[in-house]
Amino acid sequence: ETGVTQSPTHLIKTRGQQVTLRCSSQSGHNTVSWYQQALGQGPQFIFQYYREEENGRGNFPPRFSGLQFPNYSSELNVNALELDDSALYLCASSLEPHEEKLFFGSGTQLSVL
Amino acid sequence: DQQVKQNSPSLSVQEGRISILNCDYTNSMFDYFLWYKKYPAEGPTFLISISSIKDKNEDGRFTVFLNKSAKHLSLHIVPSQPGDSAVYFCAAIFGNEKLTFGTGTRLTIIP
Numbered sequence: 001e002t003g004v005t006q007s008p009t010h011l012i013k014t015r016g017q018q019v020t021l022r023c024s025s026q027s028g029h030n031t032v033s034w035y036q037q038a039l040g041q042g043p044q045f046i047f048q049y050y051r052e053e054e055n056g057r058g059n060f061p062p063r064f065s066g067l068q069f070p071n072y073s074s075e076l077n078v079n080a081l082e083l084d085d086s087a088l089y090l091c092a093s094s095l096e097p098h099e100e101k102l103f104f105g106s107g108t109q110l111s112v113l
Numbered sequence: 114d115q116q117v118k119q120n121s122p123s124l125s126v127q128e129g130r131i132s133i134l135n136c137d138y139t140n141s142m143f144d145y146f147l148w149y150k151k152y153p154a155e156g157p158t159f160l161i162s163i164s165s166i167k168d169k170n171e172d173g174r175f176t177v178f179l180n181k182s183a184k185h186l187s188l189h190i191v192p193s194q195p196g197d198s199a200v201y202f203c204a205a206i207f208g209n210e211k212l213t214f215g216t217g218t219r220l221t222i223i224p
Binding site: 004033035040041042043044045048056058090092097098100101102103104105106107 | 117119122145147149154155156157158159162202204206209211212213214215216217
């Protein structure tokens with residue numbers, strides 16, 4: 001039990017729609033990172049938020065955006081969904097931005113049809 | 114460009130024997146390496162790590178070996194137990210960069 005919860009667990013959307021995924025970090029953790037795990041691949045870094053500001057971004061287009069709130073919750077928003085966005089989206093929290101040991105949630109499985 | 118590679122998608126090992134999971138990397142800047150374990154329907158959980166200044170780190174049944182000249186690390190699990198059946202991800206990091214994960218190896222322990 002990592003103390004990191006994600007909702008929903010599964011989601012089905014159609015191409016072109018928008019989606020919001022939610023994460024509740026472990027209490028006291030100021031940093032949240034989002035990862036995309038496509039089938040058969042390892043988690044790929046999307047972006048990180050630290051104290052409600054974006055603190056690093058991976059190779060993902062601007063239609064992937066995020067928010068972090070003072071209550072240790074955060075959101076990942078994806079606009080104009082594409083079929084290739086189908087993946088497991090993982091949220092991970094840590095005390096500080098550069099910590100290697102992340103605490104992951106169970107993920108949201110997104111299917112884009 | 115896959116900077117962290119796990120070339121074996123799957124591995125089956127008899128219970129009680131040694132499991133050896135391998136990982137190769139290309140970026141010589143990496144200075145810290147980790148192994149994460151993932152069960153179905155759960156997120157990855159941290160297992161063990163090693164700094165680039167070491168060549169071995171041991172934690173109970175788990176030992177990670179690092180060969181910097183070969184840009185290779187391995188995770189040894191001995192003895193293997195049924196609860197070790199999971200997907201294992203190798204990950205690496207340096208400086209202010211974020212974790213880079215490999216593609217994972219699915220380990221199955223045969224009772």
